[in-house]
Amino acid sequence: MSSATSRRLCLVGQVSLRIYGPITRADLDPLSARCCVFFAAHRGAVVDCDVAGIGSDAVTVDALARLQLVAKKYGCIVVLRGASGELRDLVELMGLTEVLLAPT
Numbered sequence: 001m002s003s004a005t006s007r008r009l010c011l012v013g014q015v016s017l018r019i020y021g022p023i024t025r026a027d028l029d030p031l032s033a034r035c036c037v038f039f040a041a042h043r044g045a046v047v048d049c050d051v052a053g054i055g056s057d058a059v060t061v062d063a064l065a066r067l068q069l070v071a072k073k074y075g076c077i078v079v080l081r082g083a084s085g086e087l088r089d090l091v092e093l094m095g096l097t098e099v100l101l102a103p104t
Contacts, residue, residue: 014046021054023063032066039074047071052082056090064091064100 054060071078080101091100
């Protein structure tokens, strides 16, 4: 079985993840490490990620970008839910709308 075929077959479910804030620079590496473990355990899943409880600052956008990178590594699709208008505006200002807030 080719790796592309096996990746398609891995899209087996949907899981939820909630990220709380505020997120500080010191939180970024530990958060990335925890996300690696989470996504490795749910390879290929669609992940509903509740971000209603996080702030609207550059560190938060950095954390979300790292989350997306880790998810992609494990073949996951992340759907952000509950992003505030302020967070959406900041993501747009930083030119990351297609990466972070794009519909799937």
